[in-house]
Amino acid sequence: MTTALIGLDWGSTHLRAYRYDSRGQVEEKRAFPHGIRRLPEGGFAEAFAQAVQHWPDVPVLACGMVGSRNGWQEVPYLDTPTRVDRLAGALTHLEVPGGRVIHLVPGLRDPQRPDVMRGEETQVVGALAFSPSIGQRGCLLLPGTHSKWVSLRDGAVAGFATVMTGELFGLLMQHSILGAQLPADANDEQAFLRGVVAAKASDSAGALSRVFSARTLMLDGVLAPAAVADYLSGLLIGDELRMALAAGWLDARTRVQMVGEGALCERYLKAAAVFAIDIDTAPDNTTAHGLWRIATEAALVSPTAAA
Amino acid sequence: MTTALIGLDWGSTHLRAYRYDSRGQVEEKRAFPHGIRRLPEGGFAEAFAQAVQHWPDVPVLACGMVGSRNGWQEVPYLDTPTRVDRLAGALTHLEVPGGRVIHLVPGLRDPQRPDVMRGEETQVVGALAFSPSIGQRGCLLLPGTHSKWVSLRDGAVAGFATVMTGELFGLLMQHSILGAQLPADANDEQAFLRGVVAAKASDSAGALSRVFSARTLMLDGVLAPAAVADYLSGLLIGDELRMALAAGWLDARTRVQMVGEGALCERYLKAAAVFAIDIDTAPDNTTAHGLWRIATEAALVSPTAAA
Numbered sequence: 139m140t141t142a143l144i145g146l147d148w149g150s151t152h153l154r155a156y157r158y159d160s161r162g163q164v165e166e167k168r169a170f171p172h173g174i175r176r177l178p179e180g181g182f183a184e185a186f187a188q189a190v191q192h193w194p195d196v197p198v199l200a201c202g203m204v205g206s207r208n209g210w211q212e213v214p215y216l217d218t219p220t221r222v223d224r225l226a227g228a229l230t231h232l233e234v235p236g237g238r239v240i241h242l243v244p245g246l247r248d249p250q251r252p253d254v255m256r257g258e259e260t261q262v263v264g265a266l267a268f269s270p271s272i273g274q275r276g277c278l279l280l281p282g283t284h285s286k287w288v289s290l291r292d293g294a295v296a297g298f299a300t301v302m303t304g305e306l307f308g309l310l311m312q313h314s315i316l317g318a319q320l321p322a323d324a325n326d327e328q329a330f331l332r333g334v335v336a337a338k339a340s341d342s343a344g345a346l347s348r349v350f351s352a353r354t355l356m357l358d359g360v361l362a363p364a365a366v367a368d369y370l371s372g373l374l375i376g377d378e379l380r381m382a383l384a385a386g387w388l389d390a391r392t393r394v395q396m397v398g399e400g401a402l403c404e405r406y407l408k409a410a411a412v413f414a415i416d417i418d419t420a421p422d423n424t425t426a427h428g429l430w431r432i433a434t435e436a437a438l439v440s441p442t443a444a445a
Numbered sequence: 446m447t448t449a450l451i452g453l454d455w456g457s458t459h460l461r462a463y464r465y466d467s468r469g470q471v472e473e474k475r476a477f478p479h480g481i482r483r484l485p486e487g488g489f490a491e492a493f494a495q496a497v498q499h500w501p502d503v504p505v506l507a508c509g510m511v512g513s514r515n516g517w518q519e520v521p522y523l524d525t526p527t528r529v530d531r532l533a534g535a536l537t538h539l540e541v542p543g544g545r546v547i548h549l550v551p552g553l554r555d556p557q558r559p560d561v562m563r564g565e566e567t568q569v570v571g572a573l574a575f576s577p578s579i580g581q582r583g584c585l586l587l588p589g590t591h592s593k594w595v596s597l598r599d600g601a602v603a604g605f606a607t608v609m610t611g612e613l614f615g616l617l618m619q620h621s622i623l624g625a626q627l628p629a630d631a632n633d634e635q636a637f638l639r640g641v642v643a644a645k646a647s648d649s650a651g652a653l654s655r656v657f658s659a660r661t662l663m664l665d666g667v668l669a670p671a672a673v674a675d676y677l678s679g680l681l682i683g684d685e686l687r688m689a690l691a692a693g694w695l696d697a698r699t700r701v702q703m704v705g706e707g708a709l710c711e712r713y714l715k716a717a718a719v720f721a722i723d724i725d726t727a728p729d730n731t732t733a734h735g736l737w738r739i740a741t742e743a744a745l746v747s748p749t750a751a752a
Contacts, residue, residue: 207664252661284622284657300657302621309616314609315591342649343692346684350591350607354559357514377653385650 141165142439144190145429146200146240148209149257150175154425155189160439162430164423166193174203174210182210183235190238197438199429201243202257205230210240215247215254221294222263226435243432248297255298258286262295263431264424265397276393279417281406283308285378287387299387303378310374311367316352321364327408329365333372334409337380345377375409388415397424448472449746451497452736453507453547455516456564457482461732462496467746469737471730473500481510481517489517490542497545504745506736508550509564512537517547522554522561528601529570533742550739555604562605565593569602570738571731572704583700586724588713590615592685594694606694610685617681618674623659628671634715636672640679641716644687652684682716695722704731 139159147154151173157166172178172185180187182204190198205213213230229241245256258280266273278288283304289296311317333352337345352370355361361369382388394410396403397420410417421427433439452463458480464473479485479492487494489511497505512520520537536548552563565587573580585595590611596603618624640659644652659677662668668676689695701717703710704727717724728734740746 247661251655251658252665253657254661254664299654301654302623302657305621306653309620313616313620314612316609341691342651343688344649344651344653344684346613346651346653347606347608347688347692348558350560350609351558354554354561357561358559377651381650381654384648385654 139165141194141196143196143430143433144193144198145426145433146186146189146198146204147202147257147260147425147429148200148204149173149202153185153189155193156426156429157193158430158439162427162434162439164426167426174206174208186234186240187236195238197433198238198240199229199243199433199436199438200240201260201425201429201432205242205245206256211242213242213244215245216259218246218248218250218298219291219294219296220246222259222266223435225259225263226432229432229436241433241436241438243429246295246298248299250297251299253298253300255286255300257425258288259295260428260432261397261424262288262428264426264428265395265420266290267427267431268420268424269395269418272393272395275391276395277388278420279382279394279396279398279406281375281378281396281398281402287382289387299385301378301381303374307371307374310349310352310370316349316370317366320366324362324364324368326362326365326368329361329368330372330405330408331412332361333369333374334376334412335372337373337376338412340377340380342384344381345373349373371405372409375405376412379406379409379413379415383413383415393418395420398422446472448501448503450503450737450740451500451505452733452740453493453496453505453511454509454564454567454732454736455507455511456480456509460492460496462500463733463736464500465737465746469734469741469746471733474733481513481515493541493545493547494543502545504740505545505547506536506550506740506743506745507547508567508732508736508739512549512552513563518549520549520551522552523566525553525555525557525605526598526601526603527553529566529573530742532566532570533739536739536743548740548743548745550736553602553605555606557604558606560605560607562593562607564732565595566602567735567739568704568731569595569735571733571735572702572727573597574734574738575727575731576702576725579700579702582698583702584695585727586689586701586703586705586713588682588685588703588705588709594689596694606692608685608688610681614678614681617656617659617677623656623677624673627673629674631669631671631675633669633672633675636668636675637679637712637715638719639668640676640681641683641719642679644680644683645719647684647687649691651688652680656680678712679716682712683719686713686716686720686722690720690722700725702727705729 145156449467
């Protein structure tokens with residue numbers, strides 16, 4: 139089957155390239171460390187040339203930080219509320235050395251908070267393709283370094299919020315009095331759940347009012363030094379769920395679907411059980427699927443082939 | 446007038462030495478960078494020898510991290526609730542090379558949270574000496590790297606809580622996507638107050654639900670890059686006040702007195718005004734005064750001289 143599209147998921151720390159057949163199946167995947175903050179000598183052009191080397195000259199669609207102010211070319215955000223099918227009509231074209239054209243997906247901006255995303259909008263498209271009904275009234279959770287809580291109403295992205303849970307965990311473990319010089323994560327489920335419960339019990343004060351307990355519980359001998367990482371992970375993930383409820387990003391009537399990587403999603407599922415929040419999980423290849431859907435709507439690939 | 450006492454305020458990153466006359470006035474102050482994590486070659490003994498060099502052989506009283514597990518000698522905590530006059534009865538004696546004896550003040554431990562302090566208990570003694578009435582029903586706020594909120598009831602420390610506001614600010618400015626590579630603090634009061642207001646508006650969700658706005662407001666051009674530090678400072682100090690109200694560390698009936706360094710206290714006062722919290726300020730030499738009071742109660746100095 140012939141190659142119909144190349145998709146690029148190009149973030150701060152990674153570059154993933156997908157080669158699709160004419161039915162939208164990914165025939166080949168490539169991964170590089172060449173995020174926009176880790177470019178090789180030769181910069182964007184060299185990273186791109188490596189990513190698509192020996193692949194046919196078909197349309198290229200890219201999402202992520204490559205379209206940010208520090209990216210290859212800045213792409214204006216689409217403001218929420220917006221239907222995601224508007225993304226296909228708002229692509230920016232970038233002609234690159236050698237003559238290829240890259241079509242860049244815009245990020246989304248929630249002007250109410252304000253908040254921004256680049257790359258996750260394509261995951262949202264992919265997730266909605268897998269389960270369209272959640273778009274009527276639901277919430278997508280994309281956990282990670284910068285977790286995103288995306289509120290969906292009547293088929294549109296109503297708004298969203300970023301929580302820096304993963305980055306904060308890394309900062310506390312690497313650089314703070316709580317975690318620096320401690321042994322690595324012991325994968326201690328009891329310590330993790332203790333952290334989740336502490337976050338829940340912090341109620342409206344929030345888990346920052348208790349984060350120092352990671353140290354005092356260790357001094358008390360309640361937490362082994364190797365379990366501090368899991369306790370902090372539980373405290374911060376628990377706090378993210380606590381604040382999502384407090385901020386109204388989800389409520390008892392809201393379906394929540396999570397999109398992301400396996401081990402991290404497992405942690406969120408365990409924490410959600412403590413809060414009695416039901417979370418469905420979506421397949422993890424939502425970016426690749428979202429890129430294909432946007433390309434189809436933008437007529438970068440032929441509608442008949444995409445059927 | 447003769448020297449009656451040497452006091453040491455010996456923390457993680459500083460060592461301050463006070464020489465008192467027989468009426469409790471500080472006649473000479475010395476400051477060294479020799480906190481317990483920054484000892485000179487020769488370790489504790491050498492740092493101590495430098496601190497008291499040429500001073501007479503009078504009783505020595507020390508407070509702070511010098512009595513911690515990683516200090517010169519570990520001193521057991523006193524558990525709350527406790528009257529602070531019990532500190533004088535719980536000193537640990539450490540004989541040091543050369544024959545001097547150092548009396549070490551215990552820290553306090555709140556077994557309910559759990560939480561711990563070392564050094565701040567001596568500030569509490571000093572602050573209560575200046576204004577005894579707050580001990581009946583009040584709250585002492587000691588802002589800093591690890592802010593302490595100390596709840597006072599019927600002349601005793603009922604309990605306390607640590608909030609890592611200063612450390613978290615440092616982590617976010619030095620290492621996170623929000624602050625790394627930005628110019629230093631511009632002392633932009635408007636940005637600071639914007640952060641305080643955002644923390645207040647975060648309500649029970651808490652300011653971690655909005656901390657990413659430090660980046661998006663800058664991307665939007667609302668915050669100048671040099672103003673991000675002040676915005677984050679306002680957001681985190683405001684969140685500390687928000688959580689103090691939410692956790693019940695203070696309420697409308699609670700007098701709050703703040704003990705600490707000038708510029709930082711100014712920030713807390715400005716933030717408190719946004720929350721309509723009245724905060725009194727205490728003199729900043731509470732540690733030196735607290736050491737003298739504890740020495741007097743422990744009869745390390747003669748009661749007549751202390752009168």
